[in-house]
Amino acid sequence: MRPPPPVTTRLDLPAVVALLAGEETVVDASTVHVDDACVRAFDAIDADRRNEMMVLDEGDGTVLGCLQLTYIPGLGRHGQERALIEAVRIRADRRGAGLGRDLLTRAIDRARERGCTLVQLTSNKRRAEAHRFYASLGFARSHDGFKLSL
């Protein structure tokens, strides 16, 4: 039986913050500065039953990848939730070894077990390799993604 997907704890926070900031590799996560706003955001995610960070862990607590799942209730699709995936990152020095596929597959399984009928995500148009990756997981590139910075 596949182990339950690890959900981020505060212990993982420095490594996850480094991943999201685009640090190539994190030799020592304890050196990463995590500011108060980030801790508050983590606590908000942690307290929200419709949000979770997932981490891919080497087994010894070393974080190799992460993503965030948000479960969104909606009036369409017979009242079933959709799952939104954001903040997908795999450590730069560990890419190409199937870790991203493992992490995404776990996230999709988790959404399915919860009863979601749709998983969605967006990827920057420049990231052709990521697009092939998502297509290989069965995702359809059916939409354009619009962003407005406030």
Added chain:
Amino acid sequence: MRPPPPVTTRLDLPAVVALLAGEETVVDASTVHVDDACVRAFDAIDADRRNEMMVLDEGDGTVLGCLQLTYIPGLGRHGQERALIEAVRIRADRRGAGLGRDLLTRAIDRARERGCTLVQLTSNKRRAEAHRFYASLGFARSHDGFKLSL
């Protein structure tokens, strides 16, 4: 002063369900069937402080448009939330009169007032007119949107 954006109540539910189902116009919303799953989904949205349906209302309770806002906490962007917009609909017989712009502008204002630093949405690649509309509101079409039905 602009009136506060109307948030959907259970009274609006038949009209919103009709809009989402693609009904061209709803002459009498009381004839629309709202199943239990849909009512439960509405209650889930209503009870969740990070989800809200907004409606555009003629003033007499007639629903002309709707959208859903989801406020998503995250570890990036200095711990500020992003707002996701889904389920944008304007009644077919009232399009072209600026109602969509009014509704989207209110949603963006609401996200800004809440402290969100980003608003995002996806639109089907076939909907070129919608894409011009979102661009005219300042959105950048920077991403591709991927969907996986479960």
